[in-house]
Amino acid sequence: xxxxxxxxxxxxxxxxxARELQRSWERLLADGALGSELPPGATAGLRPTILExxxxxxxxxxxxxxxxxxxxxxxxxxxxxxxxxxxxxLAHVLTEQLRKVAEESRSIAVVTDASGLVLYxxxxxxxxxxxxxxxxxxxxxYSEAVDGTNGIGTALVAxxxxxxxxxxxxxxxHHDWICSGAPVHDPVSGRVVGLVDxxxxxxxxxxxxxxxxxxVARKMEQSLVQVRRxxxxxxxxxxxxxxxxxxxxxxxxxxxxxxxxxxxxxxxxEGGGEVVLRDGAVAVAEPLGQGExxxxxxxxxRRGKAPAQALERAEKHVRExxxxxxxxxxxxxxxxxESSPDQLFAVVAEQVARVFDVPFVxxxxxxxxxxxxxxxxxxxxxxPFRIGFGxxxxxxxxxxxxxxxxxxxxxxxxAHLSGETxxxxxxxxxxxxxxxxxxxxxxxWGAMVLLCPRHEPLPDDTEARLTDFTELVATAIANAESxxxxxxxxxxxxxxxxxxxxxxxxxxxxxxxxxVAEEVGRLFPVGSATMGRFEPDxxxxxxxxxxxxxxxxxxxxxxxxxxxxxxWMVLQTGRSARIDDFSTATDPIGVAxxxxxxKSAVGGPIVVEGRLWGVMTATSTEGPLxxxxxxxxxxFTELVAAAIANAESxxxxxxxxxRIVAASDEARRRxxxxxxxxTQQRLVSLGLAVRAAQASLPPERDDLRAQLSAVxxxxxxxxxxxxxxxxxxxxxxxxxxxxxxxxxxxxxxxSIPAELVITTDVRPAEPIEVAAYFVVSEALANATKYSQxxxxxxxxxxxxxxxxxxxxxxxxxxxxxxxxxxxxxxxDRVEALGGSIxxxxxxxxxxxxxxxxxxxxxxxxxxx
Amino acid sequence: MRTRIRxxxxxxxxxxxxxxxxxxLFLQGAVDLLTREGLDxxxxxxxxxxxxxxxxxLEPEVMLxxxxxxxxxxxQLTQRLHAVSGDLKVILVSTHAEDDLAHLIxxxxxxxxxxxxxLSADAIRDTLERAA
Numbered sequence: 001x002x003x004x005x006x007x008x009x010x011x012x013x014x015x016x017x018a019r020e021l022q023r024s025w026e027r028l029l030a031d032g033a034l035g036s037e038l039p040p041g042a043t044a045g046l047r048p049t050i051l052e053x054x055x056x057x058x059x060x061x062x063x064x065x066x067x068x069x070x071x072x073x074x075x076x077x078x079x080x081x082x083x084x085x086x087x088x089x090l091a092h093v094l095t096e097q098l099r100k101v102a103e104e105s106r107s108i109a110v111v112t113d114a115s116g117l118v119l120y121x122x123x124x125x126x127x128x129x130x131x132x133x134x135x136x137x138x139x140x141x142y143s144e145a146v147d148g149t150n151g152i153g154t155a156l157v158a159x160x161x162x163x164x165x166x167x168x169x170x171x172x173x174h175h176d177w178i179c180s181g182a183p184v185h186d187p188v189s190g191r192v193v194g195l196v197d198x199x200x201x202x203x204x205x206x207x208x209x210x211x212x213x214x215x216v217a218r219k220m221e222q223s224l225v226q227v228r229r230x231x232x233x234x235x236x237x238x239x240x241x242x243x244x245x246x247x248x249x250x251x252x253x254x255x256x257x258x259x260x261x262x263x264x265x266x267x268x269x270e271g272g273g274e275v276v277l278r279d280g281a282v283a284v285a286e287p288l289g290q291g292e293x294x295x296x297x298x299x300x301x302r303r304g305k306a307p308a309q310a311l312e313r314a315e316k317h318v319r320e321x322x323x324x325x326x327x328x329x330x331x332x333x334x335x336x337x338e339s340s341p342d343q344l345f346a347v348v349a350e351q352v353a354r355v356f357d358v359p360f361v362x363x364x365x366x367x368x369x370x371x372x373x374x375x376x377x378x379x380x381x382x383x384p385f386r387i388g389f390g391x392x393x394x395x396x397x398x399x400x401x402x403x404x405x406x407x408x409x410x411x412x413x414x415a416h417l418s419g420e421t422x423x424x425x426x427x428x429x430x431x432x433x434x435x436x437x438x439x440x441x442x443x444x445w446g447a448m449v450l451l452c453p454r455h456e457p458l459p460d461d462t463e464a465r466l467t468d469f470t471e472l473v474a475t476a477i478a479n480a481e482s483x484x485x486x487x488x489x490x491x492x493x494x495x496x497x498x499x500x501x502x503x504x505x506x507x508x509x510x511x512x513x514x515x516v517a518e519e520v521g522r523l524f525p526v527g528s529a530t531m532g533r534f535e536p537d538x539x540x541x542x543x544x545x546x547x548x549x550x551x552x553x554x555x556x557x558x559x560x561x562x563x564x565x566x567x568w569m570v571l572q573t574g575r576s577a578r579i580d581d582f583s584t585a586t587d588p589i590g591v592a593x594x595x596x597x598x599k600s601a602v603g604g605p606i607v608v609e610g611r612l613w614g615v616m617t618a619t620s621t622e623g624p625l626x627x628x629x630x631x632x633x634x635x636f637t638e639l640v641a642a643a644i645a646n647a648e649s650x651x652x653x654x655x656x657x658x659r660i661v662a663a664s665d666e667a668r669r670r671x672x673x674x675x676x677x678x679t680q681q682r683l684v685s686l687g688l689a690v691r692a693a694q695a696s697l698p699p700e701r702d703d704l705r706a707q708l709s710a711v712x713x714x715x716x717x718x719x720x721x722x723x724x725x726x727x728x729x730x731x732x733x734x735x736x737x738x739x740x741x742x743x744x745x746x747x748x749x750x751s752i753p754a755e756l757v758i759t760t761d762v763r764p765a766e767p768i769e770v771a772a773y774f775v776v777s778e779a780l781a782n783a784t785k786y787s788q789x790x791x792x793x794x795x796x797x798x799x800x801x802x803x804x805x806x807x808x809x810x811x812x813x814x815x816x817x818x819x820x821x822x823x824x825x826x827x828d829r830v831e832a833l834g835g836s837i838x839x840x841x842x843x844x845x846x847x848x849x850x851x852x853x854x855x856x857x858x859x860x861x862x863x864x
Numbered sequence: 865m866r867t868r869i870r871x872x873x874x875x876x877x878x879x880x881x882x883x884x885x886x887x888x889l890f891l892q893g894a895v896d897l898l899t900r901e902g903l904d905x906x907x908x909x910x911x912x913x914x915x916x917x918x919x920x921x922l923e924p925e926v927m928l929x930x931x932x933x934x935x936x937x938x939x940q941l942t943q944r945l946h947a948v949s950g951d952l953k954v955i956l957v958s959t960h961a962e963d964d965l966a967h968l969i970x971x972x973x974x975x976x977x978x979x980x981x982x983l984s985a986d987a988i989r990d991t992l993e994r995a996a
Contacts, residue, residue, distance in 0.1 A: 292892060680959040681887055684980045688893030691984055695900040716981045723961050732960050733968070736937070741967040748963070 004049045005158075006210055007165035007178065014165075014202055020045050021167035022175075029054060029064045029170065049158065050149060050168045056157075057148035057170040067171045069147040072117060073139040082119040082138075083442065087111055087184065087194050090223050091120075092437070092444040093406030098122045098196075101216055105209045107200030109216075110136065114192045116143030116153050127200065134173040136199060147171055151179025152197050159183055159192060161214040166202050178202035180210040182217035187225040188254050188265075196220065226407055232258050233464045235293045238689075242288070242295050249296040251285065258293070268294055324465065326711055327351035334476070344476045345375020352448065352469050353377045356462060360384065360430070360451035363473070364399055366444060371399055374446070384428035384451070395419030398435035402447045408463035410434040429453050436466040440474045440481070448473065468682075475679045482667060489664040492635065493828045495519040496657055499636075513544035520618060520636055521546035524629060527598055527621040528553070531606070532567055533614040540567045540589075540615065553592070563587020566603030570615045576630035578602045580623075593619060600624045604633040608641045635660070657832035658767075658857070664829075665730075665767055672730040680722050687715040734773055738763045739796060739805075742773050750780050752792050752809065760798040764855045771829050772796070772805045772853055775837065778823055779807035779849040787811025787847060802835070803855055808848040815841035823849070833857065878904040881988075882924035884915040884941065885957070886934040894928070894983060901985035912936040912944065919949055926988065929974070931958040931965065939972050946973045955991055957983065 008014055024046055043051055057064075073081065082088040094111075099122050102109040108123030108131055118140050121128060131137065144153030148170025155162035161182035167175050181197035196216050198209045206212070236258050239250055250258040255265030268275050272287040275296060285294040330351055334344050349361040359379035364371045372390035394400035396419050401409035411417065412432045414425050425433065428451070435449040448470050452458055499519060502512055513531050520529040528547035532540040540561050545553045561568040564585035569577035579601050582594040593601060598619040606614040616637045618625065694708045726732070734742040740758050747754040763769070776794055783792050789811030796805050823837070830837045835853035881903050885891050888910075895905050906922045909915035911933060919927070927945065931938035942954050954974045958965065962977050969977050975995035978987045 288896070681889055684959055685889045685893040687981050688890075688897045688983060692893070692897040692900050695897065716979075719959070719981045720961070723959075723964075726960075727964065731964065732932070733964050736931075736939075736965075737968050741965075744967055745964055748966075 004047055005160060005162050007047070007163040007168060008202075008207075010207055014205075018166040018202065021165070025064075025167040025175075029058075047168075049154075049162070050164070053144065053149040053154045053157070054170055057144060060145050060148075062146075062148050062170065064148065064170050065172050067148065068173065069135040069140045069142050069171075071135060071137070071140045075139065078119060078138045081113070081117070085113055085119060085194065086186070086224060086227075087220060088119065090220070090227065090406065091442045092439045093223060093404075094220070095122065096444075097216065097219065101212055102198065105198050105200065105206035105212050106204050107198040107206070107209060108136075110152070110197040110199060112142060112152055112195045112197070114156070114194055115141070116146075116156055116195070117141050118152075119194075130201070131199065134171075134177075150174060151181040151199065152195055155181035155183060155197070156192065156195055161210060161217065163210045176201050176203075178205045178209070180213045182210075182213045184217045184220045184224075187221055187228065188256075193224075223405070226405065230407060230464070232256075233461065234467070237461050237464050239288050239293055239295065245297075247298050249283075251294045251296050253292055253294075266296070268296075324355055324468065326714070327355050327469075341477055341480050342375060344473065346377065348448075348469060348473055349375055349377035352450065352466070353379065355465070355469075356450055356458065358450045358452045358458070360428075362449045362451065363438075363446065364449065365446040366403060370394060371403075371446070382428070384424065384430070391421055395421040397421045397425070398433045398449060399447055402435045402437050403444065406437055406439070406444055408434065408436040408466065410458070410463065412457045425451070431455060432457050434458050434462050434466065436463060436470045438470045438474050438477070440477045445474065445477060471682070472679070475682075485667050489660055489667060490825055490828075491523060492632070493657065493660045493664065493832070494825070495523050496635065496660065497828050497831070510543070514546075516616075516636055517544040517546040520616065520633065521548070524618055524625075524632065525620065526618040526625065528596070528619050530617045530619075531614065532559075532617065534561075534567075534571060534612065538562070538571065540571075543614070559589050560587065561589065564590035565593060566601045566617055567615050570603045570605050571612070574605055574607075574612050576602065576604050576633070578625065578630070597621045602629050602633065604630060604637045606637045606641050613641065657828075661767055661771075661829050661832045665770055668730050672726050672732075680719060680726075683715050683719050683722070687712050687719075690715070728777075730770070731773065734769060735766070739769050739772055742769075743776055743794060743796060746773075746776055746780060747794055750792065751784050752780075752787075752789050754780070754792045754794055756794045756796075758796045760796060760803070762798055762803065762855060764803055764853070765857045767857065768803065768833055768835075768853050768855070771826065771833055771835070772803060772851060775823075775826055775830065775849065775851045776805055776807055778826055782815070782823070783807065783809040783811065783847065786815070787813075789846065798855075799852075801855065803853045804850065805853075806848065806850045808846060810846045812843070813841045813845045813847050814843035815839060815847045826851075878902055879926055879988075880904050880906045880922070880924045881926050881928065882907050882909065882915070882918060882922060883928045884909045884912075884933065884938075885928075885930035886910045886932070886936075887930070890930075890980060894980075897983070898985055898988075903985050903988070910934075912941045915941060916944060916948060919945060919952065923949075924952070926953045926955065926992065928955050928957050928978075928983075928988075930980075931956055931960070939968055942972050942974050953992060953995070955988065 008017060024043070028043070082091070087094065098109040098111070102123040108121055108127050110118055111120040112118050118136065118138050121131070121138060136142070142150060142152040144150070144157050147153055149164060150169055150171065151162065151164040154164060161180070163178065163180040165178045169175060169177065177199055179197055179199040181195050183192045183195045185191065186193050196213055198213045200206070200209070232252055235252060236250060243250060251266055251268065252258060255268050257266070266275050266277065268285045272285045272294060275283050275285045277283055281298055283296045283298045285296045288295055330347065334347055345363045349363060353359065353361045361377045362373050362385050363375040365374045367390070370390060370392040371394070373385050373387050375387060376385070394403060396417055398409045398411050399421070410433065414422050414431065430451045430453055432452050433449055435447045437444055438446045438448060448466065450458065450462070450466070499512070499515055502515055517529045517531050520526070528545065530542055530553050531544040533543050534540050535558065538561055539558050541558045542553050542555050545555055561571055564579065564582060564587060566577045566579055567589060569579070580599070582590050582598065585591055585594055598621055600623065601617055601619040602625050603615045603617045605612055606616055616633055618629065618633060690708050690712045694705050697705055731742055731745070733745060740761060743756055743758065747756040780792065783789055787809045789809035792807060792809040794807050798804070827837050830851050830853060833853060835851060837849070837851040839847065839849050841847040881898065883891060883894055883905060891908050895908060899905055906924050907918045909918050915929070929938045929941055933941065938956055942956065945952055945954055956969060956972070956974045956977045957980050959980050962969065962979060976991035978991060
């Protein structure tokens with residue numbers, strides 16, 4: 001009896017089977033003949049499970065020849081739902097696994113929630129695009145009720161791994177596809193939390209995709225179990241000291257005892273209350289935290305004086321807290337001071353070494369192949385695994401284990417482990433290691449490793465305690481990456497401004513080409529930047545070129561394109577292209593590129609009024625150009641295209657610049673939000689935990705209480721540092737209260753006495769408020785630094801339909817008329833929004849900075 | 865001398881407190897701390913709708929309301945709460961400094977502000993005494 005779940009067994013010829021199914025589909029669905037009275041044999045060859053599913057689909061009124069899965073959530077909503085989903089929280093582990101299985105099975109891997117809403121896809125771009133044609137995209141619902149029989153919806157209905165092949169799909173649009181879906185269940189409740197599916201074109205499909213997807217679903221379920229176990233370990237650590245008698249129990253919110261003593265859960269009423277234990281005794285469950293755990297005490301026991309054992313535990317816990325919080329505070333201050341990641345790594349590693357009392361700590365970053373040490377601490381002179389030490393392969397060990405599982409790992413015996421890394425560990429006299437993952441933005445970035453030479457293994461709660469540190473490191477890395485992104489955006493904005501000025505002045509096209517080539521060359525880490533125009537005969541003429549060294553691409557020279565070069569690829573596809581290896585090139589451009597010492601090239605199309613006009617090429621002498629450079633090049637090629645099409649140039653320009661302002665605002669808001677939601681909340685929680693520990697101390701331990709107070713004070717100081725940073729990035733009060741309240745705060749904080757006069761309460765669009773706020777903030781900062789003024793007047797008013805903000809000081813004047821670095825960036829921003837900024841400053845006569853901004857953002861130009 | 869702080873209302877019973885915040889990390893820490901310090905935390909809410917519902921159900925005496933409630937606004941919630949229960953004492957909390965939001969805090973009907981980092985039963989008592 002063939003399996004009801006499998007559509008195409010190994011012995012079946014897919015083509016023949018597809019033809020059979022096509023006939024059935026056409027007869028029964030397309031012609032609407034699937035009723036209750038059917039001629040005998042009409043449904044022969046159809047799996048009963050498919051037939052039932054077709055009946056259900058028809059009953060919901062779907063039209064098999066005219067249906068499209070509905071899109072129910074937009075991009076940002078999907079991202080939110082994905083990260084809130086239990087499987088989404090495993091994203092940093094799942095992504096890699098799913099990508100591999102998708103590649104192996106020549107399909108795309110799709111993850112949905114329990115209702116069939118697609119949350120995540122991974123796979124080859126071309127296949128994702130094909131899938132998009134039938135709305136198999138993030139945010140679409142693929143339940144049987146809205147799309148008919150398919151590998152996702154039907155598997156969910158059956159609550160079993162299920163495969164749907166070709167014409168078995170109810171919806172005509174899926175007939176080229178084969179989909180295998182496997183539901184994923186919550187390990188505790190057994191309920192379905194979501195589904196993983198492998199979809200591919202059946203003519204290319206892997207014969208064992210149902211098996212593969214079932215294995216993936218099982219692995220996900222195992223991961224969910226692990227996540228639960230980790231969480232229980234943290235609960236144990238947080239509340240362990242509340243157990244005062246040997247019969248007290250700590251229970252998690254599903255009712256399972258944390259030390260695993262009871263195999264089945266206790267039935268605890270929500271919010272706590274009476275519980276009957278397995279031995280029949282009555283106990284009382286008290287909720288802890290926000291009901292994340294319960295303390296279960298037998299009714300007979302009294303919460304009297306804590307016995308010596310519990311006191312000892314409480315003391316030990318306080319000592320640990322004090323050391324840890326001191327270390328964390330130290331690290332948080334570094335985060336606040338925007339120290340470079342390298343500095344941070346060194347300090348964190350040292351703090352961690354102290355807290356866990358180990359001689360060696362290492363921070364490693366995962367590379368596409370293997371890993372590299374990026375920071376660490378070593379006691380004394382020995383430095384096993386120096387910074388820069390890398391392993392190109394994941395040999396068995398904690399670093400590999402963390403990479404595979406995305407969870408902490410430990411090894412307590414290196415004696416029998418194989419591989420180069422293990423040998424090096426043994427050589428260094430290390431007996432055991434513990435490593436914890438560093439997850440940045442949902443991505444597994446690297447790991448922190450503790451190396452210990454002692455015989456006794458590191459305590460059980462090491463992994464849980466290490467998480468506080470790895471999370472802080474992750475925040476620091478995320479901040480550093482965001483800051484780099486913001487700085488880059490600012491550079492791009494300036495470059496675009498310079499080019500925009502040329503366009504506005506109607507500079508000659510040649511001057512413009514030269515300027516853009518140079519800007520691209522300077523902005524991106526390239527060896528050369530070239531602009532070429534495609535000729536009708538398929539050749540390309542170099543119209544501008546910029547290079548670090550002697551250029552081999554003189555302006556005016558014409559080249560045949562066919563061959564190993566990006567110009568040819570762009571000409572063929574009309575899309576960005578990249579080449580990372582010119583060693584086999586035999587065509588003129590490819591050979592010249594190689595001989596110029598260039599190792600990789602990226603080309604972006606220049607499209608003028610819908611027509612492929614030419615190509616902008618950036619090359620590099622050192623290895624592949626960074627990913628994402630194609631998109632950034634696009635801003636410039638768009639400008640060039642606009643300039644060439646002169647008529648639209650000015651409005652296209654403004655749109656580009658406005659886009660960058662918006663992107664930069666968005667990036668800053670994100671940083672501020674991360675700082676607020678991440679690091680600051682974390683520090684606050686630590687402070688609360690410290691005070692909670694204080695409240696639970698035995699009355700005699702004033703010494704410990706004093707230590708904890710010092711720590712709490714330090715945490716508050718670190719928080720104030722972070723608040724200062726936040727204010728400089730994106731002040732919270734601006735979004736909430738508007739310019740008025742925000743400027744009042746600036747005036748109050750100003751070290752030079754400031755008078756504020758506001759005669760308007762209009763609230764223009766947010767980018768305009770942000771720009772006005774930062775003009776005042778920067779102007780006040782400059783006045784404080786240079787003006788030696790005794791007073792400064794700030795005004796905000798509405799004049800001639802514009803918002804005008806002005807900062808005037810009575811200081812020494814003589815300010816740089818070209819605005820100085822801080823204000824130049826702001827000038828870009830103000831001008832991009834359609835405003836203007838000016839400075840009047842005569843020596844001895846004070847300085848006035850005025851910005852005029854429109855009240856509304858100009859509407860975006862319609863697409864060409 | 866025990867340092868357990870007890871906050872009593874006139875009837876000699878621990879003060880009933882409700883906390884509103886969308887950040888579960890903070891909620892856990894706050895409930896833990898305040899309970900150990902002797903307050904009676906009767907409930908928690910993560911958004912405005914839940915907060916209003918619980919106020920009528922549980923009748924707390926003092927409320928801690930976070931200014932940043934995800935999509936909701938702590939200032940607006942304070943207004944709505946006072947429309948429902950005029951005697952309710954609302955204390956605003958935030959990770960942002962009081963200074964940054966002073967103007968808006970003064971304008972609201974809350975009786976005071978406590979920085980989240982300085983939250984404790986003592987701080988709540990001080991704020992209540994100052995407002996009395």
